[in-house]
Amino acid sequence: MSTESTAGAAPPSLEPMVVVRGAVPDSVIAYGREKLLHALRLSSGPVLAAELRIDRHADPARASSVHVEMTLDLDGTVVRARASAPEASAAVDDVAERLERRVVSVRQRPQDRLLRHRNRESWHHEDRVVPRRRGFPRPPDERELVRRKSFAVAAESIEDALFDLERLDHDFFLFRHDVTGGDAVVFRAGEGRYGVTLERSAPAAVAAVGVEFVTGPTPTVLEVGAARELLEASGTPFVFFVDAATGRGSVVYRRDDGHDGLVTPA
Secondary structure (H helix, E strand, O other), rough: OOOOOOOOOOOOOOOOOEEEOOOHHHHHHHHHHHHHHHHOOOOOOOOOOOEEEEEEOOOOOOOOEEEEEEEEOOOOOEEEEEEEOOOHHHHHHHHHHHHHHHHHHHHHHHHHHHHHOOOHHHHOOOOOOOOOOOOOOOOOOHEEEEEOOOOOOOOOOHHHHHHHHHHHHHHEEEEEEEEOOOEEEEEOOOOOOOOEEEEEOHHHHHHHHOOOOOEEOOOOOEEEHHHHHHHHHOOOEEEEEEEOOOOOEEEEEEEEOEEEEEEOOO
């Protein structure tokens, strides 16, 4: 865990929002809150909000029955970490360590942007694979469509999109590419690798990042309903497609609650 102790600008009265589902001991909640506040203090700027979520599954036989998420709003920049584990304290420790690294990386981002000579390993922020929570097995006829906007408001480079993918702890990230002007997705491809799919081809822009990418399939024009059907049939974590109604790149994916999510450009 990081040993840095730089004091942040969070007001002393900032009280984290705590959301608990299932039987979680008060001692674990207090421990998680303490860890979140420690990560908060590593920020060098204002902290607008802090949130701790602990979800214990009712089935104790489940391999990773406890899911923990910690989120900080660092003056408008959202930083998140999440993980699942058999024991609550282990999940809290894991998430807190990863959140601290992300807070420090956001703090150091202005300096890191000046260093363009990156090697392939520079993007492998996590030392090991972190188990993801298995989504609720909701029957297809009960699934609803939950819409949200992408976190990427302005056009950005592939490198910046990878940084946003990491700070938000997402499995994929939808953004508008600053070179082609088209929509694009970066995603985790397993074994420490990343993937990228561009609506408009730009091989030179991909090569310039200095990371070996897995290239996803070119998005096709689909209705949202057809994209959801493809998600179900393919069994993939998400489907990147061009929405026939808007002409913009969008993503459908299976949420933790078993419903379908739809991410559209901001």
